[in-house]
Every structure is written in structure tokens, then in C-alpha cells.
Amino acid sequence: MKRIAVVALAVLLAALTVPVASAQEDDDVVLKIGNTQTFDTMNPTAGFNVNEYEVWNLQYATLTDKAADDFAPIPGLAESWDPSEDGLTYTYTLRDDLVWSDGEPLTAEDIVWTINTSRDQGWANHISTVQNLTAVAVDEQTVEITSSVPDPKLPVMDVYIVPKHIWEPVATDAEAVTAYENLDGVGSGPFTIAEFPNEQLVRMVANPSFWGWQGEEPPIDEIVFQSYTNPDAMVAALTTGEMDAIYQIPATAMADLEDQPDIETVVGFQGGFEEIAINGGAAEGQPHPALLDLEVRRAISFAIDKEAVIEDLYAGLALPATTMSPGADLKWVPDIPEEDQFTYDPERANQILDDAGYMDSDGDGVREMPDGTNPIILRHAVHTGEDLAIPIADLLTGWMEQIGIGVELSSYDGDQLFELIIQGDYDTFYWNWVPFVDPDPMLSYFTEAELGNYNDANWTDPRYEELYAEQKVELDPERRLEIVHDMLTILYEAAVYIPLYIAPELQAYRTDRFEGWVRQPAEVGPIMFSNTSPSYVLLTPVGGDSDSGATNTWLIVGGIAAVVVIGGVVLATRRRSTTADDRE
Amino acid sequence: MLTLVFVLVFNFFLFRVVQTDPVGSLFRGRNIPQERLDELREEFGLDEPMLTQFGLYLRETAQLNFGYSYQSRQDVWGEISERIPPTVILVGVSAVLSAVIGTLGGVIAAWRRNSWKDHSITSGTMVFYSMPDFWLGMVLLVLFAVVLGWFPVGGMVAAGSGETGVSRLLDQLHHLFLPTLTLTLAYLGEYTLVTRSSLLDVMGEDYLTVARAKGLRDVVVRNRHAVPNALLPVVTLTAINFGFVLSGAIAVEAVFSWPGLGKATADAIRGPDLPMLQGLFLLFSAAVIFFNLVADLTYSWLDPRVEEA
Numbered sequence: 001m002k003r004i005a006v007v008a009l010a011v012l013l014a015a016l017t018v019p020v021a022s023a024q025e026d027d028d029v030v031l032k033i034g035n036t037q038t039f040d041t042m043n044p045t046a047g048f049n050v051n052e053y054e055v056w057n058l059q060y061a062t063l064t065d066k067a068a069d070d071f072a073p074i075p076g077l078a079e080s081w082d083p084s085e086d087g088l089t090y091t092y093t094l095r096d097d098l099v100w101s102d103g104e105p106l107t108a109e110d111i112v113w114t115i116n117t118s119r120d121q122g123w124a125n126h127i128s129t130v131q132n133l134t135a136v137a138v139d140e141q142t143v144e145i146t147s148s149v150p151d152p153k154l155p156v157m158d159v160y161i162v163p164k165h166i167w168e169p170v171a172t173d174a175e176a177v178t179a180y181e182n183l184d185g186v187g188s189g190p191f192t193i194a195e196f197p198n199e200q201l202v203r204m205v206a207n208p209s210f211w212g213w214q215g216e217e218p219p220i221d222e223i224v225f226q227s228y229t230n231p232d233a234m235v236a237a238l239t240t241g242e243m244d245a246i247y248q249i250p251a252t253a254m255a256d257l258e259d260q261p262d263i264e265t266v267v268g269f270q271g272g273f274e275e276i277a278i279n280g281g282a283a284e285g286q287p288h289p290a291l292l293d294l295e296v297r298r299a300i301s302f303a304i305d306k307e308a309v310i311e312d313l314y315a316g317l318a319l320p321a322t323t324m325s326p327g328a329d330l331k332w333v334p335d336i337p338e339e340d341q342f343t344y345d346p347e348r349a350n351q352i353l354d355d356a357g358y359m360d361s362d363g364d365g366v367r368e369m370p371d372g373t374n375p376i377i378l379r380h381a382v383h384t385g386e387d388l389a390i391p392i393a394d395l396l397t398g399w400m401e402q403i404g405i406g407v408e409l410s411s412y413d414g415d416q417l418f419e420l421i422i423q424g425d426y427d428t429f430y431w432n433w434v435p436f437v438d439p440d441p442m443l444s445y446f447t448e449a450e451l452g453n454y455n456d457a458n459w460t461d462p463r464y465e466e467l468y469a470e471q472k473v474e475l476d477p478e479r480r481l482e483i484v485h486d487m488l489t490i491l492y493e494a495a496v497y498i499p500l501y502i503a504p505e506l507q508a509y510r511t512d513r514f515e516g517w518v519r520q521p522a523e524v525g526p527i528m529f530s531n532t533s534p535s536y537v538l539l540t541p542v543g544g545d546s547d548s549g550a551t552n553t554w555l556i557v558g559g560i561a562a563v564v565v566i567g568g569v570v571l572a573t574r575r576r577s578t579t580a581d582d583r584e
Numbered sequence: 585m586l587t588l589v590f591v592l593v594f595n596f597f598l599f600r601v602v603q604t605d606p607v608g609s610l611f612r613g614r615n616i617p618q619e620r621l622d623e624l625r626e627e628f629g630l631d632e633p634m635l636t637q638f639g640l641y642l643r644e645t646a647q648l649n650f651g652y653s654y655q656s657r658q659d660v661w662g663e664i665s666e667r668i669p670p671t672v673i674l675v676g677v678s679a680v681l682s683a684v685i686g687t688l689g690g691v692i693a694a695w696r697r698n699s700w701k702d703h704s705i706t707s708g709t710m711v712f713y714s715m716p717d718f719w720l721g722m723v724l725l726v727l728f729a730v731v732l733g734w735f736p737v738g739g740m741v742a743a744g745s746g747e748t749g750v751s752r753l754l755d756q757l758h759h760l761f762l763p764t765l766t767l768t769l770a771y772l773g774e775y776t777l778v779t780r781s782s783l784l785d786v787m788g789e790d791y792l793t794v795a796r797a798k799g800l801r802d803v804v805v806r807n808r809h810a811v812p813n814a815l816l817p818v819v820t821l822t823a824i825n826f827g828f829v830l831s832g833a834i835a836v837e838a839v840f841s842w843p844g845l846g847k848a849t850a851d852a853i854r855g856p857d858l859p860m861l862q863g864l865f866l867l868f869s870a871a872v873i874f875f876n877l878v879a880d881l882t883y884s885w886l887d888p889r890v891e892e893a
Contacts, residue, residue, distance in 0.1 A: 198843040
């Protein structure tokens with residue numbers, strides 16, 4: 001009996017070491033993408049994860065698409081559009097013969113229904129774009145969209161258009177629509193959802209009726225998104241060929257990947273930044289009184305060594321930041337003249353504090369208020385959910401020590417920190433943002449209306465407020481860019497919000513699998529998980545589908561041999577011990 | 585039962601001790617107008633006073649309605665039950681394997697005390713036991729998945745295989761191997777040590793001398809007379825560990841990207857996804873309580889004296 005069990009175990013072990021290669025036997029071309037975030041939902045009215053947007057970008061076409069190079073509006077479902085005299089209404093003409101992936105015709109009705117319903121029900125990913133819009137179907141192929149206020153974002157219409165025939169029955173109200181699982185797989189984009197078995201895997205298949213294929217066979221049959229909770233395992237999966245491209249690579253692994261054959265690394269930027277925020281005092285809870293003095297905030301800004309952060313914590317891969325980056329395109333960030341920048345200079349910082357009268361009157365190494373009371377000790381909030389929050393807190397403590405300011409650390413998780421910011425009972429914290437393509441939302445966070453919500457600095461400024469209202473209705477793109485630059489300069493000079501760096505998106509792909517990756521925006525952007533994910537329709541397999549499993553054959557044979565030998569040894573020892581027992 | 589009610593109440597307040605606003609933090613940086621956020625707070629019932637929320641929570645839970653997850657917007661019970669099979673397979677299989685192999689190891693070690701077998705078994709299992717399980721997992725992963733390339737680096741099924749039937753099952757076993765090996769190795773030591781010391785206590789007993797005097801073979805003395813009497817502490821340990829099967833293995837699940845309950849807990853804390861956390865903790869507590877009951881019942885079966893007490 002025992003012998004049979006051992007043999008069975010050995011056979012089972014041997015069987016397990018053989019990778020199941022049958023998946024590669026049919027000729028399907030499969031693109032496999034790894035990332036480190038799990039998928040919460042497939043429903044675009046409920047989800048918010050970067051990896052989920054990637055799936056919806058593929059399943060749902062939008063009325064206007066965005067150019068890979070510069071996010072300029074290009075034809076999507078709509079082939080062309082015309083503005084009215086007053087610029088409030090746009091008339092979109094759809095492409096000929098559009099159909100959903102299930103064969104139903106895609107008409108103006110689908111677009112009108114999506115825009116008006118998402119506005120009425122407040123769909124989370126649609127509402128900020130559609131809140132002032134009304135859509136009307138002129139005929140099957142023509143849609144008229146009118147905004148109740150001047151809207152500089154038009155004619156861009158980048159909300160996901162969903163199939164009315166599927167969604168109308170499930171979107172009965174705001175709550176019901178978010179509870180829909182959305183596994184119907186009906187879309188108008190190049191790929192549609194085929195399988196979502198658990199939070200770590202999404203399988204999409206090519207939509208043969210997608211207009212962009214122009215009647216030709218799609219070059220890729222399937223895309224699989226696999227999420228790894230262990231980023232090092234994901235990196236390993238790329239080197240072993242289990243994955244074709246990966247995203248969210250640890251900075252420390254990038255140098256190793258660069259040295260690997262057949263692997264190309266990509267450092268992409270789309271505006272995400274990390275910042276140290278100072279409490280501006282507009283909330284109920286107040287900062288240390290010294291922080292209400294612009295000179296003190298300026299001194300703190302001069303004492304922060306951004307280059308050191310990038311070198312020490314990001315292996316030199318991030319871009320140093322001056323002021324906030326409000327959009328995915330770095331053009332929105334104004335050029336702050338070199339002489340006006342807060343370049344790391346602790347001596348100058350000390351001088352500013354000395355001149356303003358903040359002296360260390362009791363000789364304990366910490367400055368006090370000009371009247372000699374209330375030592376300046378910053379209450380710095382450390383976000384436990386951010387990997388870099390602790391090293392940044394350590395660096396901050398060192399920088400502040402150099403200028404005679406104390407730092408007292410306390411930890412919070414994201415939820416608690418959010419609440420703390422609203423209450424205002426802190427002096428500084430470190431966090432980050434990933435902005436949208438349009439700068440409006442990010443800019444709005446420093447207005448009075450966002451106090452008690454997303455006003456991260458508890459800071460307001462009447463001039464900033466005026467300019468914010470102005471840019472919101474400015475229809476001339478050049479003029480709007482200027483206004484935004486002015487606003488960000490005001491924010492920079494107030495020294496309440498100190499962006500440390502523009503965070504890189506670290507990605508890599510195998511050069512022996514697919515070619516045709518494009519960056520969005522051009523030259524600096526990432527190749528995947530960008531705003532409209534343009535790479536996927538352009539990719540083609542390199543020199544046929546190579547079988548990565550073949551190289552391992554000898555290892556597998558060796559593995560089986562090892563297992564058999566071990567099994568044999570175990571058998572032999574067992575037999576010997578039995579005879580020994582019998583002899584006793 | 586009383587314990588479960590306590591857990592129920594405790595769960596609710598545990599996550600609300602700190603003043604929090606899940607809607608604000610879940611939707612930070614999501615470009616949603618203020619009015620819509622207020623609507624969401626209302627939808628989640630977060631605008632109600634705490635006591636009203638608590639009343640609602642008790643009523644709904646009593647009807648086995650755990651609410652909707654803030655993150656996925658799906659029914660909490662549905663979300664949890666989806667993740668039970670992966671966890672039970674992974675942690676269950678390794679709990680059984682480590683219990684069986686560990687106990688056998690302990691028996692051999694004790695019976696041949698101070699022999700080379702004892703030394704190698706005890707020190708071998710202790711080495712694995714003293715390693716952090718996630719670290720052991722990483723070492724195995726690097727060795728078997730990266731260097732040797734025999735096993736996949738993570739996940740439950742190979743990406744891109746729309747496989748069904750036997751090949752899918754084999755594929756899953758292939759993915760299951762490394763995490764199971766890690767957990768089994770990590771917990772062997774516990775069983776080996778407990779079994780060994782418990783058996784050593786029993787070995788001094790007179791009835792074993794009697795058994796030997798009857799002329800029974802050594803193996804029979806061991807298996808019939810010594811081991812059953814030494815098993816009580818092992819049963820306790822097994823029951824406790826089985827109670828934690830459902831809690832998953834957060835660290836090892838994370839290392840091998842295994843979509844189980846441990847991973848779900850870690851994700852839910854991020855929000856915090858209150859309904860999901862309440863559901864998970866209730867399930868975990870219920871499992872522990874249930875297996876403790878099972879242990880108590882097994883005692884009286886193994887050792888009739890327990891019943892009298």
C-alpha cells in the first residue's frame with residue numbers, strides 16, 4: 001500500500017512540474033499584461049482603478065477619441081463635428097454602419113441615452129463631463145450635444161458610450177446601475193470582456209466588428225490582464241516569458257530589467273505627482289501659527305532637497321517638480337524662472353527665518369516664535385498606505401533640523417488622513433495625485449468650494465478663485481493655458497503645496513513578442529495604462545508566435561528524473577526499515 | 585453563540601472607532617461633484633447617526649444580508665463566497681498536509697529520540713518554522729519559478745488559457761504547488777514539536793511497559809497504545825489551525841498572487857470597505873468558533889474522561 005502511495009505521489013509531482021502547454025497549441029495570438037493592482041469591478045459606473053479603465057478603454061469607444069501624441073480630439077464613434085455660433089452646441093456625425101460586438105446596430109440613440117442617463121443618475125465616471133450637457137438625436141447618425149454653460153472641454157466627448165439595449169433594463173436608478181456586474185461583453189471598442197473569474201484576471205477577446213480593423217483580421221485574438229500582488233513575482237513573470245508586458249514595476253527592479261535581453265523598459269510620465277502639503281489655515285483646526293507666515297513657508301520650501309528624494313527613493317527615474325501638475329500633459333505646468341524657484345538652499349532658508357525674527361532663544365536647536373514662545377515643531381502626518389511616506393518623513397525631519405524646525409510624526413491610514421486634512425489638525429503631510437487629462441478638476445481642489453473635501457492645503461486665494469472661474473469658461477485654448485499658468489504660479493508663490501517630483505510610470509515589455517507600442521503623450525508618456533490606451537490596436541506579433549515553453553524541456557525532464565530518484569530512495573529506506581522492524 | 589453575538593457588535597464598532605469618511609477617501613482624486621458624493625454617503629447609509637446605522641446593521645445581519653461592498657458594489661456575501669474556494673484549497677490542503685506529515689515526523693522523532701532521525705526531523709522542521717512564511721515563499725518562488733522555471737510565478741490559472749476540464753484542473757494544481765509547499769513547510773514544525781513532546785511524556789507511562797511485556801511488537805505499541813494518548817494536544821492545534829483556514833494566509837497569498845480571502849481582507853482595509861470587513865470578520869470568527877467546538881467534541885471521543893469534566 002505504502003509503496004503505491006509513494007509512487008502515486010511521485011507521478012503526481014512529476015505531472016505538476018510539466019507546464020500545461022496545450023494553451024499554446026491552438027494558434028491564438030494572446031497578449032499578456034501584468035500589473036500589481038486588483039480588479040474590483042468591470043462596471044464603468046462603479047470602478048475607479050487604473051487597470052479597470054484599461055479594460056473599459058478597450059471595450060467602449062467614445063464619441064471623440066484622443067490622439068496618442070498630444071490628446072488632441074480625433075474621430076471616434078463620431079467621424080466629424082461642428083460647433084454652433086455660440087459654441088454651446090456641437091453636432092456630431094457618426095461613422096457609417098457602426099455595430100455593437102453582438103451585431104446590434106450602434107446608433108445616435110445609444111449615445112443620447114448614455115449621456116442623458118448618466119447625467120440624471122450621476123454615474124461616477126461620467127458625471128463630471130456630462131453634468132451640464134443635454135444630448136438629442138437628430139437622426140440615426142447625428143447627435144446634437146448642448147451645454148448649459150460655456151464648456152472649454154467640448155468638442156471632446158470622452159465618456160464611455162454603453163449599449164442602450166443592454167443597459168436600459170439594468171440602469172433603473174443610480175444604485176441599481178452600480179450593482180450591475182457588466183459581464184455581457186458587448187462593446188464597440190477593439191476588445192471585449194470574455195472572462196472575469198476573480199479579482200486578478202480579466203480576459204478580453206478581439207471584437208471582429210470594431211471599425212478600426214477596417215475589415216481585416218485583428219492581429220491579436222486575446223488580451224489577458226493578470227494582477228500580481230507581489231511586484232517581484234510580476235517582474236519574474238516578464239523575464240520567464242509568462243507575461244509580455246508589465247506595469248507598476250518597483251523602481252529598484254528597473255536597472256536589472258534594462259540589462260535583460262529581449263526586454264525594453266519604459267519610463268513614462270502623465271502628470272502624476274507627489275507632494276508635501278502645508279496647512280494653509282482655512283479649515284477649523286489650525287496649523288502652528290508660524291506656518292501662516294509666508295516667510296516661514298518659503299524657508300521650508302528652500303530647505304527641501306527634491307533631487308535627493310529622486311535619487312534616493314526613485315533611482316533617479318522621476319522628474320523634479322516645481323508647482324502642481326494639473327493634467328496628464330506636462331504643458332499645463334508653467335516654467336517658473338530659475339531665480340524664482342525654491343532651489344535647495346538651507347543657508348538661505350536659515351537667513352529668511354533669522355530675518356523674520358524666528359530665533360532659537362533658548363538654545364535647544366528649535367526656533368521659537370518672534371516673541372520667544374511656542375517652539376516651531378511641525379506635526380507631520382505619515383500616510384501608512386504609501387510606501388514612500390516613511391522615508392520621506394525621515395528626510396523631512398533631517399531637512400527641518402538643518403533650519404531649526406522640529407518635526408513630530410504620527411501615522412494615519414488613507415481614510416484617517418483624509419479626515420485629518422478636512423479637520424485641519426496637522427501642519428504638514430505627504431501624499432500624491434494622478435491628474436486627469438483636463439486640468440479643471442485638479443485646479444478646483446484649491447478653491448473655497450473644496451474646503452472640507454479635496455482642498456489639500458486648506459488654502460484659498462481670491463485671485464486664484466477669480467482665475468479659476470475664468471478658465472472654466474474660456475473657450476480659446478491658448479488663453480486658457482495662460483490663465484492656468486498664472487493660477488499655478490500663484491499657488492507656487494504661496495508655498496503651501498510643495499510638489500516633490502512628477503512620478504514615473506515604470507513599464508517594460510518583451511521585444512520578442514509584440515511590436516508597435518506607442519507612448520501617450522508622445523516621447524514622455526507611458527505605453528500602456530495611459531488615458532486612451534492607443535497601443536493595443538497597433539500591436540502586431542513579432543515573427544509568429546514563439547513557444548516559450550520549449551526552452552524548459554530539459555529542466556522538466558531533469559525535474560521528473562529528480563522526483564523519480566527521490567521516490568526510489570524513499571522506497572528503499574522504507575523497505576529497509578520494515579525489515580529491521582521485523583527482525584526485532 | 586454568545587461569542588458570535590459579541591463579535592457581531594464588536595465588529596461594527598471596531599471599524600468606526602476612528603472618525604472616518606470612506607466615501608471621501610475611496611473617491612479621492614476621482615473627479616466627482618460634491619453633490620454626487622453626498623448622494624453616495626446617503627446611499628451607503630453613512631449620513632445616519634451611528635446608533636441608527638448600528639440598528640440597521642443588526643437587522644440586516646440577522647437576515648443574513650451583509651450589504652454591498654463599497655469597492656465592487658457587489659453583494660458582500662457573493663464577493664466573499666467567490667474567494668472561499670481558492671483559500672480553502674490552498675490553506676486547507678496545506679493544513680492537512682502539515683498536520684499529517686508534521687505529526688508523523690513528531691512520532692518518528694520521539695520514538696527514536698536522540699537518533700539521527702530525531703535530530704534531522706526536529707532541526708529541519710524548526711528551520712522552516714522559524715522562517716517568515718512570506719520569505720520562505722519568495723525563496724521557493726525564485727528557485728522553482730524563476731531559476732528553474734518549473735512552476736508559474738503566481739495566480740491561479742495560466743493567463744490566456746481558456747481551458748476547461750482536466751487540463752484546467754492540472755493547470756490549477758500546477759499553480760497551487762508552490763504556495764501549498766510554502767505553507768506546509770512553514771507549519772510542519774508546530775505539529776512535529778507538539779507531537780514529539782507529547783509522545784515523550786506518554787512514553788514514560790507504565791502501560792507501555794505492560795504492553796511491551798505482553799510481547800507486542802514495537803510498532804504496535806507505538807501505534808495502538810502510545811500515539812492515541814499523545815494526540816490530544818495535536819487535536820487542539822489542528823482545530824485551531826483549521827479555524828484559521830478561512831482567514832486565509834495573507835502573506836503567502838500576497839507572495840503568490842493567490843486570489844483568496846486573506847488578499848480580500850487586505851484590500852478591504854484599504855477603503856475601508858466597511859460592509860466587506862464586517863462580513864469577513866464575522867466569517868473568520870464563526871469558523872474559529874466552529875472548529876473549537878469540533879475540537880471539544882473530538883476530545884470526548886478520543887478521551888472519554890473529558891466528558892465527565
